[in-house]
Amino acid sequence: xxxxxxxxxxxxxxxxxxxxxxxxxxxxxxxxxxxxxxxxxxxxxxxxxxxxxxxxxxxxxxxxxxxxxxxxxxxxxxxxxxxxxxxxxxxxxxxxxxxxxxxxxxxxxxxxxxxxxxxxxxxxxxxxxxxxxxxxxxxxxxxxxxxxxxxxxxxxxxxxxxxxxxxxxxxxxxxxxxxxxxxxxxxxxxxxxxxxxxxxxxxxxxxxxxxxxxxxxxxxxxxxxxxxxxxxxxxxxxxxxxxxxxxxxxxxxxxxxxxxxxxxxxxxxxxxxxxxxxxxxxxxxxxxxxxxxxxxxxxxxxxxxxxxxxxxxxxxxxxxxxxxxxxxxxxxxxxxxxxxxxxxxxxxxxxxxxxxxxxxxxxxxxxxxxxxxxxxxxxxxxx
Ligand SMILES: Cc1ncc(COP(=O)(O)O)c(C=O)c1O
Numbered sequence: 001x002x003x004x005x006x007x008x009x010x011x012x013x014x015x016x017x018x019x020x021x022x023x024x025x026x027x028x029x030x031x032x033x034x035x036x037x038x039x040x041x042x043x044x045x046x047x048x049x050x051x052x053x054x055x056x057x058x059x060x061x062x063x064x065x066x067x068x069x070x071x072x073x074x075x076x077x078x079x080x081x082x083x084x085x086x087x088x089x090x091x092x093x094x095x096x097x098x099x100x101x102x103x104x105x106x107x108x109x110x111x112x113x114x115x116x117x118x119x120x121x122x123x124x125x126x127x128x129x130x131x132x133x134x135x136x137x138x139x140x141x142x143x144x145x146x147x148x149x150x151x152x153x154x155x156x157x158x159x160x161x162x163x164x165x166x167x168x169x170x171x172x173x174x175x176x177x178x179x180x181x182x183x184x185x186x187x188x189x190x191x192x193x194x195x196x197x198x199x200x201x202x203x204x205x206x207x208x209x210x211x212x213x214x215x216x217x218x219x220x221x222x223x224x225x226x227x228x229x230x231x232x233x234x235x236x237x238x239x240x241x242x243x244x245x246x247x248x249x250x251x252x253x254x255x256x257x258x259x260x261x262x263x264x265x266x267x268x269x270x271x272x273x274x275x276x277x278x279x280x281x282x283x284x285x286x287x288x289x290x291x292x293x294x295x296x297x298x299x300x301x302x303x304x305x306x307x308x309x310x311x312x313x314x315x316x317x318x319x320x321x322x323x324x325x326x327x328x329x330x331x332x333x334x335x336x337x338x339x340x341x342x343x344x345x346x347x348x349x350x351x352x353x354x355x356x357x358x359x360x361x362x363x364x365x366x367x368x369x370x371x372x373x374x375x376x377x378x379x380x381x382x383x
Contacts, residue, residue, distance in 0.1 A: 002374050006338045007364035011355075013341035014143055014169065014304045016189040016196050018359045020259040023193070031251035037244055045250050046239030052257040053200065056265050057171065060178050064203045064237040067245060069223045072168035075185035075199030076101065078224040079164050080109065080137065083183070083207070086214045087161060088113035088134040092125055095142035096347045097166060105137065109218070121145040121349050122293040122306075132159035140170035144345035146306030146353065147294045152177030162207055169303045171200075172260065173273040173357050182207040188249065191269065191303065192256030193359035195249040201226075208232055260358070269358040270302075276356030276365050277302035283369045289314070289376050293351060301356075306344060308351040309376070317383060319350075325383070326350040329375040338371045 011018035032041045050065050059065065068075050080101065089111050091102040102116045115134075119125040124147055130136055132155070141148040148170060155163050155177070162182040170176065172191035176184065184202040188194030203211070211227045223242055226233055236242060260269055277300065284290055284307070293306035309315070314322060326344070330352065333339040344351040352372070356365065 003367075003370040005367055006336070006371075007361075007367040009361065009364050010338050010340050010368075012339050012360065012364075012368070014345075014353055014355045015187075017191065017193050017355050017357050019193040020256060020359045021361055023255070027255040028248055028251045032247045035247065037241060037247060037250075042247060042250075043239050045247070045254060046241060046245065049250060049253050049257065050237070050239055052254070052261075056257060056260050056269075057176065058178070058266060059202060060204075062205050063178060064208065064232075066201050066203075066226075066236040067239070067241050068199045068201050068236070069197075069241075069243055069245075071189065071196055071199045072166060072185050072187035073199070074223065075187070075201040076137075076164070076166045077104070078226065079183045079185065079201060079207075080105065081218065081220055081224045082216060082226055083162060083164070083210050083214065084109060084111060084135055084137075085216045085218070086135070086210065088115070088131070090115045090117055090130050090134045090136045090161075092117045092127065092130060092136065092138035094119040094124055094147055095121055095139075095145035096345055097144065098137075098139045098142060101137050101139075101166065122147060122295065122308075124149065124296075124299050127154040130154070132156050132161055135161040135164060137164045138166070140165050140167040140176070141174065141301050141303055143169040143301075143304040144306075144348045144353075145293055146301040146304045147299050148174065148301045150298045151175075152180035155180040162204075162210060169301070169357070172266070172269050173303050174270065175266075178202075178204075182210075188253045188256070191273070191357040191359070192253070192260055193357075194253045194256045195246070198245055198249055198253070203237075256359075263358070272358045272360075272362070273302040273356055275362045276360055277305060279362050279365045280305050280307075280354065280356065280369070283372075287373070289380075290372065293349065303355060303357045305354045305356045306348070306351060307354070308349060311376075311380075313380070313383065321383070323350040325379045326352065328379050329372070332375045332378060333368075333371055336371065339368055
């Protein structure tokens with residue numbers, strides 16, 4: 001039966017993600033538009049984003065946090081380009097983004113001493129294979145497979161290499177063991193529902209040391225440069241951005257952070273995301289056709305929640321037909337205005353991906369789930 005009630009907010013995209021509940025353009029009314037980002041007011045707003053992010057995330061006092069160009073991609077690439085090559089590198093990858101970083105290490109950075117430790121969609125590689133005398137690049141949460149690392153226990157405190165972590169779909173929704181992480185990157189467009197285009201990069205004291213002691217033998221574009229003449233460019237970590245940021249985006253990031261504080265800070269944000277996962281887990285447990293891509297609960301993401309179809313009559317279809325039907329489910333739900341952008345990522349197995357980050361209300365997930373059953377029923381009539 002076609003459900004009668006719809007989610008209040010049909011935005012379940014995995015990026016840009018849903019704005020926080022109650023968001024309107026009014027949230028941007030105090031933006032320092034038309035002002036220099038180096039003016040007193042501009043710099044104060046940038047510094048406030050850094051300070052409040054550190055506070056909410058409980059970052060150690062000796063870690064630095066900077067706002068950098070080109071979103072999370074810019075942040076992780078600047079880390080890789082400026083730090084890698086000093087020692088062998090292990091890239092751990094289990095979905096599209098991690099695989100992209102592995103490919104860049106090989107084909108762009110042309111690192112000689114490089115290992116890729118990989119697993120297929122839905123699984124995590126054997127983390128015991130990582131050699132911690134090497135630098136290690138990995139994503140905390142694989143957004144396109146819905147698989148996350150369960151914790152930081154696999155990262156030794158006395159590692160010799162740096163742990164470089166793309167945590168864009170994890171930060172603000174998952175506990176980050178900061179002492180195990182030397183570089184952490186994310187963007188504003190994910191868990192707090194900010195605008196895209198700006199990245200954040202957190203550095204441990206060991207990462208700063210690397211930047212000051214090592215100069216990679218490769219050209220570095222200005223937007224990747226974090227040190228000069230063997231000294232960290234400290235201003236980047238106080239709000240003096242490398243190039244011009246959007247003050248509208250900055251205002252929006254501040255709005256997201258204020259909202260984060262209003263829902264109880266990090267523990268409140270994590271609880272909201274976990275509650276979204278729980279709602280879908282309860283539904284999957286009773287479903288005759290849907291299953292998680294990440295079968296193991298211990299590694300299942302609470303933000304990018306990836307579903308597959310496990311109905312035998314669907315699985316008997318060709319891969320092309322399966323993909324076609326999955327797309328039909330997604331477009332039916334979009335047409336009904338109940339869910340936007342929930343198709344699985346272009347390189348991932350056919351299915352659905354529902355964002356369960358902190359800005360998504362569990363009652364909206366609850367309202368969506370009967371619609372998934374309805375849409376699958378509609379599609380199933382055709383095979
Ligand atoms: C794990 C991961 N890394 C990197 C990116 C790229 O982020 P951005 O487009 O903000 O640069 C994404 C975007 O979804 C992601 O999920």
